[in-house]
Amino acid sequence: MKYNNPVIKGFYPDPSICKADGAYYLVCSSFQYFPGVPIFESKDLINWTQIGHCLTRKSQIQLDTVNSSGGVFAPTIRYNNGRFYMTTTNDTTRQNFYVWTDDIYGEWSEPVFVDQGGIDPDLYFEDGKAFFMSNGTDDYGVGGIVQCEIDIETGRKLTPSRSVWQGTGGRYLESPHLYKINGRYYLLAAEGGTEYGHMVTYARGDSPSGPFKAYPQNPVLTNRNLGGYELQGVGHSDLIQDDEGNWWLFHLGFRQIGRWLTFHHLGREVFLTPVTFGEDGWFTAGHNGTTLTSFETDRIPDTVIQQEKKVYTFENTDWNLDWCYLRHPATENYRLEQDKATLLGTELTLDVPASPTFIGIRQMDFRAAISCDVSLTNGEAGISLYMDEHHHYDLAVRKDESGYKVIERLNIGDIKSIENEVELGADNHAALIIKASHERYSFFVHADGKEILLGTAQTKYLSSEVAGGFTGVVIGLYVYGENSLAEFSNFKCKYE
Known part of the structure; x- marks a missing residue:
């Protein structure tokens, strides 16, 4: 069969995968968004359904003072003796921790902290022992991939943290994962930084703690x-063996907006690349060590059809799964129903690193038509194409002393400009429309039986290359202002 990459679209970076009871489970980073660490399930490695989040309670993760692209960094999910474990980092508080559950569809535990620094933690289980790894500096001041043995019940270190591999010389050695395959231990990592120089490297040894010898042809996978x-940006991977014995890499990558336009705003996404082990025990990946937009493979039966959801509405999405908040929300300000959302505003705007009244869904492809009806009592409410508090485009209904109007506002760094507005008079309702392409967003209001264009803006100013950070564009519904109340209905995001 032929499958297309990415297999999970939109801002779902740093994938990690495990297998349990005939299904596969995958988690991703969530940074400043809540709930934290989305969980996906699949039976065939191609089609993924979100089933929950690992971090659903304020007691599990501190996000109140987290800057954009801070908070929850790369997670790892593992399954051992009937229990799921997810370990991750709160990069803002510089704490590594893990949570666990015996029911993948249920709630996860309170965090168990591990006194080892660095980011991108990993758990490896063998013979009743649990090994914890991260990138950073060990107890002796040596940098690299750092490992210790822990008491899995308490997180207490049973051995000193020791650097076990220093990589191949690329910058930002990170994303360690350890596996035992055919009697050898394989240590997977990423180097080069999660941008255009990103790459997957690995080494192997005869014990969980090394010494590790690097694969002679590293990097094993890169599009650099x-x-x-x-x-582009292929790296940060996790290795999985399917039920037929085939090996795969799940990894992040991103799609730039044009062939020669080196900008990406959809975020880092989830890609799947086949892996082949040679007789010498080393493995290769992809097409000559690169990832393709599609792969023809006989490893997956032709009966498997890759499904792709093209239309997202209030009615066919789940508020608790598909949608997310900025940091910890004041839940009393949200009334979320099957066909509408009623949001109560506060004095917090989208321009501050806090939790304004905002609920969003990730933009998953370049070409889209986004529409929503908005009714407002006071203040401002609308749709935001949100990258961070300094980079977002807003199409909104606004009330001032002259009545109601629709505004198009662009926020690019220190430049915040209302580009155009359409007067509504006493009418507090508007049908807002945003049309997205690879290179531009176009902003409309539907009035008098026609679409009125307010203006356009380039997508590249919401890209990671301009804004920085590690997230992607989220389509947000928001309201702010004293005594402001907004109702959103008829939401639709349709991808071409």
């Missing part, structure tokens, strides 16, 4: 030299 190619 593919100029003019849509898929």
Whole structure:
């Protein structure tokens, strides 16, 4: 069969995967968004359904003072003796921790902290022992991939943290994962930084703690030299064996907006690449060590059809799964129903690193038509194409002393400009429309039986190359202002 990449679209970076009871489970980073660490399930590795989040309570993760692209960094999910474990980092508080559950569809535990620094933690289980790894500096001041043995019940270190591998010389050695395959231990990592130089590297040894010898042909997977190619930033991977014995890499990557336009705003996404082990025990990945937009493979039966959801509405999404908040929300300000959302505003705007009244869904493809009816009592309410508090485009209904109007506002760094407005008079309702393409967003209001164009803006100013950070554009519904109340209905996001 032929499958297309990415297999999970939109801002779902740093994938990690495990297998349990005939299904596969995958988690991703969530940074400043809540709930934290989305969980996906699949039976075939191609089609994924979100089933929950690992961090659903304020007691599990501190996000109140987290800057954009802070908070919850790369997670790892593992299954051992009937229990699921997810370990991650709160990069803002510099704490590594894990949570666990015996029911993948239920709630997860309170955090168990591990006194080891660095980011991108990993758990490896063998013979009743639990090994904890991260990137950073060990107890002796040596940098690299750092490992210790822990008491899995308490998180207490049973051995000193020791650097077990220093990588191949690329910058930002990170994303360690350890596996035992055919009697050898394989240590997977990422180097080069999660941008255009990103790459997957690995080494192997005869014990969980090494010494590890690097694969002679590292990097095993990278798109760093593919100029003019849509898929870039390939790295941060996790290895999985399917039920037929085939091996795969799940990894992040991103799609740039054009062949020669080196900007990406959808965030880092989830890609799937086949892996092949040689007789010498080393493995190769992808097409000559690169990832493609599609793979033809006989590893997956032709009966498996890759499904893709093209239309997202209030009615066919789940508020608790598909949608997210900025940091910890004041839940009393949200009334979320099957066909509408009623939001109560506060003095917090989208321009501050806090939790304004905002609920969003990730933008999952370049070409889209986004629409929503908005009714407002006071203040401002509308749709935001949100990258962070300094980079977002807003199409909103606003009330001032002259009545109601629709505004198009662009926020790019220190430049915040209302580009256009359409007067509504006493009418406090508007049908807002945003049309997205690879390179531009166009902003409309539907009035008098026609679409009125307010203006356009380039997508690249919401990209990671401009804004920085590690997230992607989230389509947010928001309201702010004293005594402001807004009702959102007829939401639709339709992808071409």
